[in-house]
Amino acid sequence: DTEVTQTPKHLVMGMTNKKSLKCEQHMGHRAMYWYKQKAKKPPELMFVYSYEKLSINESVPSRFSPECPNSSLLNLHLHALQPEDSALYLCASSPSSGRGAYEQYFGPGTRLTVT
Amino acid sequence: AQTVTQSQPEMSVQEAETVTLSCTYDTSESDYYLFWYKQPPSRQMILVIRQEAYKQQNATENRFSVNFQKAAKSFSLKISDSQLGDAAMYFCAYRSPQGAQKLVFGQGTRLTINP
Numbered sequence: 001d002t003e004v005t006q007t008p009k010h011l012v013m014g015m016t017n018k019k020s021l022k023c024e025q026h027m028g029h030r031a032m033y034w035y036k037q038k039a040k041k042p043p044e045l046m047f048v049y050s051y052e053k054l055s056i057n058e059s060v061p062s063r064f065s066p067e068c069p070n071s072s073l074l075n076l077h078l079h080a081l082q083p084e085d086s087a088l089y090l091c092a093s094s095p096s097s098g099r100g101a102y103e104q105y106f107g108p109g110t111r112l113t114v115t
Numbered sequence: 116a117q118t119v120t121q122s123q124p125e126m127s128v129q130e131a132e133t134v135t136l137s138c139t140y141d142t143s144e145s146d147y148y149l150f151w152y153k154q155p156p157s158r159q160m161i162l163v164i165r166q167e168a169y170k171q172q173n174a175t176e177n178r179f180s181v182n183f184q185k186a187a188k189s190f191s192l193k194i195s196d197s198q199l200g201d202a203a204m205y206f207c208a209y210r211s212p213q214g215a216q217k218l219v220f221g222q223g224t225r226l227t228i229n230p
Contacts, residue, residue, distance in 0.1 A: 031216060033216075040204075040223075041222070041223075042206055042220035042221065042222060042223055043160070043206075043218075043220060045217055045218070048216070048217070056217065088158060090160065092160075094216055102216060103150060103162050103165055104162075104216065104218065105162070106152075106159060106160035106161070107159070108157070108158060108159045109158045109159065111158075
């Protein structure tokens with residue numbers, strides 16, 4: 001099973017709402033990632049979790065709050081977002097975050113619209 | 116910092132023909148990993164092929180092959196016998212072996228397959 005699942009597929013939220021994105025993998029991977037992708041652009045890394053600890057935060061605004069409750073699950077909590085935060089949010093996982101050609105497996109993404 | 120450049124924003128090819136997508140990168144590292152990802156309209160990023168820099172042999176996966184020229188820092192993707200299902204955005208990506216697995220993506224090439 002090489003599947004990364006993400007819920008919901010689509011999300012529309014107001015600027016005062018609080019919502020969460022969920023990502024799950026059952027491949028035993030120990031590294032998980034959040035990316036943001038605007039239309040016709042490559043994904044931009046937001047966060048990396050390695051062995052359930054935050055290892056990279058690419059200077060993401062605090063209105064995005066990641067959480068890794070266990071090795072299979074990754075959440076992204078959203079609060080007080082801005083319209084410019086509307087994008088496709090991709091989750092990915094890889095076997096490890098150490099040395100080696102550990103390719104990342106991506107989920108189908110959540111299309112977020114902030115109104 | 117590493118950079119990845121894809122100089123062809125769009126390309127098109129006739130079904131069953133062969134097409135080559137270009138990618139160049141800049142790095143001072145001698146060991147690294149290179150990837151081609153495909154993102155169809157369904158949005159999911161799918162790994163097409165990977166190449167370890169220490170391997171001289173070019174990677175091949177069925178109809179997909181790469182031309183890896185380490186000295187020239189070039190990593191092109193050749194798609195043989197193009198199929199309608201190959202239509203997608205293709206991203207070239209670089210990963211350093213050091214630290215967490217941050218992927219550096221190129222800007223992408225949109226490939227159209229003409230029937």
